[in-house]
Amino acid sequence: xxxxxHRITFVCLGLSCSVAxxxxxxxxxxxxQKADRAAASSDIEGTKKLWGALVYAAKDAASKREGFEDxxxxxxxxxxxxxxxxxxxxxxxxxxxxxxxxxxxWVAPSKQxxxxxxxxxxxxxxxxxxxxxxxxxxxxxxxxxxxxxKPDSPVFMEGPEWGNGRLLYVLKLQDSKxxxxxxx
Amino acid sequence: xxPSEEQWxxxxxxxxxxxxxxxxxxxxxxxxxxxxxxQAFFGQLSQDLKATFPAEQIPPFAxxxxxxxQKQIRDLNEAEAxxxxxxxxxxxxxxxxxxxxxxxxxxxxxxxxxxxxxxEKTHRGSQIVSAYTPDESILAVTSFDDDVNAMVIRLExxxxxxxxxxxxxxxxxxxxxxxxxxxxxxxESEPDAEFVGPRIEFVLHQPVY
Numbered sequence: 001x002x003x004x005x006h007r008i009t010f011v012c013l014g015l016s017c018s019v020a021x022x023x024x025x026x027x028x029x030x031x032x033q034k035a036d037r038a039a040a041s042s043d044i045e046g047t048k049k050l051w052g053a054l055v056y057a058a059k060d061a062a063s064k065r066e067g068f069e070d071x072x073x074x075x076x077x078x079x080x081x082x083x084x085x086x087x088x089x090x091x092x093x094x095x096x097x098x099x100x101x102x103x104x105x106w107v108a109p110s111k112q113x114x115x116x117x118x119x120x121x122x123x124x125x126x127x128x129x130x131x132x133x134x135x136x137x138x139x140x141x142x143x144x145x146x147x148x149x150k151p152d153s154p155v156f157m158e159g160p161e162w163g164n165g166r167l168l169y170v171l172k173l174q175d176s177k178x179x180x181x182x183x184x
Numbered sequence: 185x186x187p188s189e190e191q192w193x194x195x196x197x198x199x200x201x202x203x204x205x206x207x208x209x210x211x212x213x214x215x216x217x218x219x220x221x222x223q224a225f226f227g228q229l230s231q232d233l234k235a236t237f238p239a240e241q242i243p244p245f246a247x248x249x250x251x252x253x254q255k256q257i258r259d260l261n262e263a264e265a266x267x268x269x270x271x272x273x274x275x276x277x278x279x280x281x282x283x284x285x286x287x288x289x290x291x292x293x294x295x296x297x298x299x300x301x302x303x304e305k306t307h308r309g310s311q312i313v314s315a316y317t318p319d320e321s322i323l324a325v326t327s328f329d330d331d332v333n334a335m336v337i338r339l340e341x342x343x344x345x346x347x348x349x350x351x352x353x354x355x356x357x358x359x360x361x362x363x364x365x366x367x368x369x370x371x372e373s374e375p376d377a378e379f380v381g382p383r384i385e386f387v388l389h390q391p392v393y
Binding site: 006008015081113140142152153154156163164167173 | 284285287288289291292295308309310311312313314315316317318319322324326329331332333334335336337338339342343344345346347349350351352353354
């Protein structure tokens with residue numbers, strides 16, 4: 001019995017040490033690249049954009065707005081999963097603005113309901129971008145957020161109800177070369 | 185009843201009380217055994233043994249036995265001393281048989297939890313680090329939707345916009361400057377007006393040498 005408990009102890013300690021060594025070795029290159037990526041945050045200025053779409057969500061076809069196209073199938077499917085009360089999604093307008101640290105920018109498909117953002121730098125892993133995101137409605141900031149946007153991971157922002165539907169914002173990080181690319 | 189061997193031995197050694205001796209004699213008489221004869225036989229045997237062997241005798245090769253006994257004592261002491269050394273790498277409170285493996289297992293779980301392999305999963309998508317609503321009547325609720333890998337901000341308490349509300353949609357190709365039309369603050373400033381404020385007087389203090 002004593003021998004068995006000693007074996008279990010040795011195995012657990014050995015496993016723990018191995019995992020700790022592996023993890024520390026995996027973190028070392030990341031830590032070494034951290035400074036480089038932080039320095040590179042200024043290099044990506046203007047190369048990435050914040051893409052935004054103002055979307056009208058309707059519960060039934062009768063509530064849809066005339067003159068606007070439906071969102072593509074992928075965006076519709078994603079929005080239906082999140083906003084389960086709504087079946088139809090129309091894109092009222094889209095805009096893409098480059099990220100610059102020196103000044104704030106606007107993603108404003110609508111002049112009444114728009115997004116103000118400040119680019120504050122890259123995340124530590126160098127993949128995401130840090131943004132101060134604000135939703136403005138009729139000249140007033142409704143919500144102010146500190147956000148981290150990652151590629152292929154949009155932000156869905158619920159706006160006010162409008163008529164029989166609801167206004168939504170879809171925000172996505174986009175490379176400049178993908179200006180005309182729709183939501184992934 | 186036949187007397188037991190223990191009673192017999194105690195009687196031979198003279199340890200029985202008079203009452204017990206009487207009881208033993210009665211039991212022996214029932215069995216047809218004479219205690220006097222036995223007592224005489226063993227008494228004679230004792231005297232013969234004492235006459236043949238001296239009460240004290242110097243053992244042969246006494247130094248050999250002494251050294252042999254001392255060696256055995258040393259071996260026993262060394263064996264006792266070596267036991268704690270084998271377990272000395274563990275704290276005393278961990279030497280209990282069940283505590284050490286439990287502690288080691290807990291260490292493994294803690295390590296895996298700390299590096300994110302075990303325990304609560306964290307998503308690698310977009311995040312809302314903080315959210316603030318200047319209007320206290322509006323509440324911002326943030327969540328991450330794993331199915332669509334998206335961050336969701338829901339705003340509760342916003343006033344409904346009427347259907348006839350004009351969103352003033354911008355045309356992406358119109359070339360107008362970005363930003364809302366309404367962000368125009370009126371700043372009342374009169375640069376030519378006389379400054380009114382506290383008067384500051386400078387007094388020069390001459391040092392005294």
